[in-house]
Amino acid sequence: MMLLDVHDIRTFYGSAQALFGITFQIEDGEVVALMGRNGMGKSTTIKSICNLMPPKGGRISIAGTATDRLPPHKVARLGIGLVPEGRRCFPNLTVHENLVAAARPGQWTLARVNALFPRLVERRDQLARSLSGGEQQMLAVGRALMTNPRLLILDEATEGLAPVIRQDIWRAIRTLKAEGLSILVVDKTLSELLPVADRCVVLENGQVAWTGVPQDLTADLQDRYLGV
Amino acid sequence: EPIKVGLITTLSGGGAGLGVDTRDGFMLAIKQSGNKDITVVTEDDAQKPELAVQIADKMIQSDNVDILTGIVWSNLLMAVVPGAVAQGKLYISTNAAPAALAGEKCDPLYFNAAYQNDNLHEAMGEYANKVYKKMFIMAPNYPAGKDSLTGFKRYYKGELAKEVYTQVGQTDYAAEIAQIRASGADGVFVFLPGGMGISFMKQYAQSGVKIPVIGPGFSFSQDVLPAIGDAALGVKASGQWSKDLDNEANKKFVAGFQKEYNRLPSLYALQAYDAAQLILSASSKASIKDVKAFAAALNKADIQSPRGKFKFNNNRHPIQDIYVTEVVKENGTLTNKIVEKVFTDHGDAYAKDCKK
Amino acid sequence: MAEPVLDIKGLRKNFGALKATDDVSISLYPGEIHALIGPNGAGKSTLIHQICGTLRQDQGSIRLAGKEIGNLGVAERARKGLGRTFQISSLAVEFSALRNVMLAVQARQGSSFRFLRPVRSDRNLVDEAMDRLSRVGLAERAHIPAGELSHGEKRQLEIAIALALDVKAFLLDEPMAGMGPEGSKVLTGFLAKLRQEAPILLVEHDMDAVFALADRISVLVYGRIIATGTVEEIRRDPVVRTAYLGDHA
């Protein structure tokens, strides 16, 4: 079944257009990598999906429900769990409160999140404001899981993490994938990203420049679109 | 001959009740006279001095008014009057009467139809001599408050238990009431205008302290009595007028006011009513074109005031009788009733300094 | 060996019971890139904050070019030659990228208590700022408000600002974070040259970059330096491998 259908969306910041007609889909249980250089529109696409930055043209539907005119919290309740760029933990809440505030019933519980990130247990009653960068990142992922999403969106979720932790997160992503969760992921570590991804969507200047399976993303293409 | 009167008063904000009574009293006199020559322009000063000045300027310069009147508060009056009389306009005060304008700085074009600020306090001082031995006196900490206690002490000769100055706009009086309780006084004189007085009386009634309270009339005027409620019963206050004064002019005024506005008139309404009567009377004797002559006509004070006798002192403030009233309940409505006369033909302490 | 440019001795900082930095000593020699790695929450940023003065150390000394700076304010330390980037971008968001850099140029050129001349037409400021922006490849975006730059572009701007200062030592807190693969590659090449201008204390989790750049590496765990050495030494260190690197060695 089609979980997310993004069709020809155009998004503006004020009068400046950032997205020029983006189209792609995510099937149930699929992991899609959204790629592109800095400033090409990855984060904007994600904000559009969540209706935080509602597109001016095109349409988006989640599990068959059109999201235009839905407020962001209704979109989220359709099953989107967002780990935004820059973490955006609630600085004036403790770690524990950050998690509890987001909780919605489902198989992801406090216990499971804590098991995934034991570090968060150690810092349970500390304000998120004073967490280290990496700790905040774990908290952001944990918080998104607490909403029990059908589609997890990770925007640079491994940024600033120590290699071991990053491995933990990738391991977690693989576990989640194995459990059948759909994931849309933006990440710069291709060596980790490509093996998990079922499909890649590459953006250039606010448009989809290439889509296909990771195996087809040749060194040549990588150089052209990502500068690797 | 047409006369244009500029009525500047407070119609918005916390003190609006007083301004509304002022306006209504003034308009009642004009209406009753049937005089069509007098036009009145009214504007709201929102109890802000700058705004009052601005309106006065506008009325003088653009509306070409001949006479200004209506200001309730001393501080606004002090802002407006010097400029107005300097521009050759008459000002007739309907309430505020600061000492500064009654003595050395009096002006031939400035009249006061109400009293001099100290008068009602002086009357209470005189009254207290007869009834109490040891007084606790209290007023807000601003010029009118200090004038009040000074006026009271000018006539009160007994012992003072304590003299307390409260904050302007204060709403809680528990601390003062505790001091009253502990003071050993047998009488309490308070001057707390407007909302301050209402708050004090309600809290005083609750406190269980039984020492009798007296005060100047405007603290227990008709506009605040309903809000204080039964807590005001029995309070003695001073006034140059009460609605139960037995004379023709007063009956006409009280009945007229009730009919027109469906409520009892207050002191402020009376004072504005008399100000309008003064203008009406002068307009039949002199031309407003000749301001000096008009002022002289005003000074004759040829009116039937509801307060009975009324004439001007050399400083153009009233010489009048002052009474003590008591708050009573009449047909379920709280109101003031005269109990005795304290002063006959009372002037003020500053008149001797007025040389103009 | 030459005198260290930046010399830190016995630095301590506690947050309640937590020892965020615990007797840290580290030095930075002319021309070198000294990488500081360690698990999340080890205290790396806290250390940078203490060096820059945004946090006050509980104990210890910080010497820059031989002079103690441990009791100066943030701005004073910056004037003495500390150029830093923030782990989480910290910019004047309404100002354009250019004006963000111009502010740094102005700070370096002298007093900000000048009221007469408009900055806009001050070539001294504009030209130099433009130059720094081009060095990080942001010249085309010079007039975009910093708040409207994409995440990666903000990171580049952070570096441009540090470049505009008269820097004796760079303190870079995860400069690669948020840069795409291409950005990382470019930045790596850029930092390799930058060390000629001033030595760099580099906090970074991107091991490819660290291994390519660092002359020496120190590993910070729970506020303590557990190892310092060359790339090879650190790669081989079993403790570091389990505590930090994992398979990435």
Added chain:
Amino acid sequence: MSREFLINGVLALLLLAVPFIASAVGQPFTITLATRIAILALAATGLNIALGLGGLVSFGHAAFFGVGGYVAGILSSHAFSGDPMIFGFEGSKQMLLIWLTAAIVAGLLGLLIGVISLRTSGVYFIMITLAFAQMVYYFAISWPAYGGEDGLSIVVRNQFPGVNTMRPLTFFGVAYGALIVGLGLFAMIRDSRFGAALQAVRQNEVRVASVGISPLPIRLTAFVLSAMMTALAGCLYADLNRFVSPSMLSWHMSGELIVLIILGGTGRLFGPVAGAMLYVVIESALGGITERWQFFLGLILLATVLFARGGVIGLLAGKARHG
């Protein structure tokens, strides 16, 4: 930019032209209104240095405005009565001397308040500046020497060299001139290096410190300059009304100055001018029509915040640009 420039020019000319037209068609009172606009705009321009450029939301600028007023009132009352003040100083009726004194007094007061208040930020700053202003206010109310709550009259307007300030048009000229100079200073500060640092401090204090500029001296200087300009407007205001009273020091006055700025457009050069024009015109027009004018004033202000982001100037000229 150029569009805003054009609008500014139109506003400046409009304010200048109205009194002359008014006096030609025999509406002398309009001159007073225009003068009031110019003075309030100057006061708000002073505040705009701290608030618009530096993000220092001072809810206590009435203190400086009122202090300016009282300096004018006290100096001229001593000059009038002939009683010497402290140190045998006779007082003065010369505006230039009064302005200088007011600027110095307000500057010192600003320094004192600033040093303490600037330790705080955000809402704490709003409230601590309010607290200081309230102290000055209560002091003025209960201090009897200069009239207390009743205020202090200035019998004859103070003098400006070479002109007769009692003529409304002339006095308008003085106020307008002061406003233009004030706006010039504001623009100069905004565009200068100091202004760049000040605006950056508003946006991100840590960033500014990290490039080597200490935020506190920058803020303090801005606060003091701002206090001085507002005090100057206070002198003029006292002269306009020929009266000063504690109400010039009240928190309503502080609020009104802030309202003028937001109404016109925060941080915009002509924001205070546009705001003062709109506010005074609404106030005097509505006040003549209905006793409920404050109700409608409220509605108009509300509509401005909700639908005209960036105030009147923002509405006309579009978003602010920070180059």
Added chain:
Amino acid sequence: MTFSLVLEQLLNGVQLGVMLFLMAAGLTLIFGVMGLINLAHGSLYMVGAFACAVVAAATGSFWLGLAASLAFAAAAGALMEVVVIRRLYGRDHLDQVLATFALILIFSEGTRWVFGSFPLYLDIPQLLQGAVPLPGGTAYPLYRLAIIVTGGLVAIGLTLLISRTRLGMRIRAGESDREMIAALGVDIRTLYTLVFALGSALAGLAGAMVGALQSVQVGMGEPILILAFVVIVIGGIGSIKGALIGALLVGVVDTMGRFLLPQIVGLFMSSAQAGPVGGAIASMLIYLLMAAILAIKPRGLFPAQA
């Protein structure tokens, strides 16, 4: 000056403090927790007092009036939130100041339009009239004790709501990042309307309870508003405990200042001058207190992150 008088004044101070807290409680909720500067809070206080006075006069029951004050203030608050406030969360404090300043004008004049310019009558209920005797021969008004109890209950209730419940967490989360909490599926708009209504209801409750002791008139909310701001700033914004302690401090300092300062000043000058001078210092006292506290602790006594 006897010991029992000092004791009574201290009690008065505490009681004034609790009264202030009752007024500040709603403000802390909206201002501290939602991060919105609501100058119109005083207007909601006025709405509560008027609703209580009108309903009590019509029905003869203070208690129905009290219920009405809660209901009306909550409704007015909710309306205000939906029509105006909602659009202001994302804006800076300045826009909020202007908008809520405009609301004060609208509420004040609107109320006068409906009820006229004269103060209304509102008396305390029969049940709470009279005074309770205190040791030392003095008596204390029962109604004031009731206010102390109500204030205490509100303090406890609010603290629990904000710090312990998930609702409280979500509200606080929304303060720092509305967009993010919405992206997590929380209907922050409705939640904020509810919180705003709750804060308004508390303002209304304070208006009704305190109104029975004071004058119920247009503009009654303004002096209170400033005091309430002083209280929560001293205590540390967002901290309910801070607001309570700040309120008690302000209450005691103000009461004792009014009581003692004229006597202290009297030691140095003639008694005729001591009254006004002492009174003048007393009226500045709480502002001095606030400036002193903020100069030493720039984020109040109990900064929110502690």
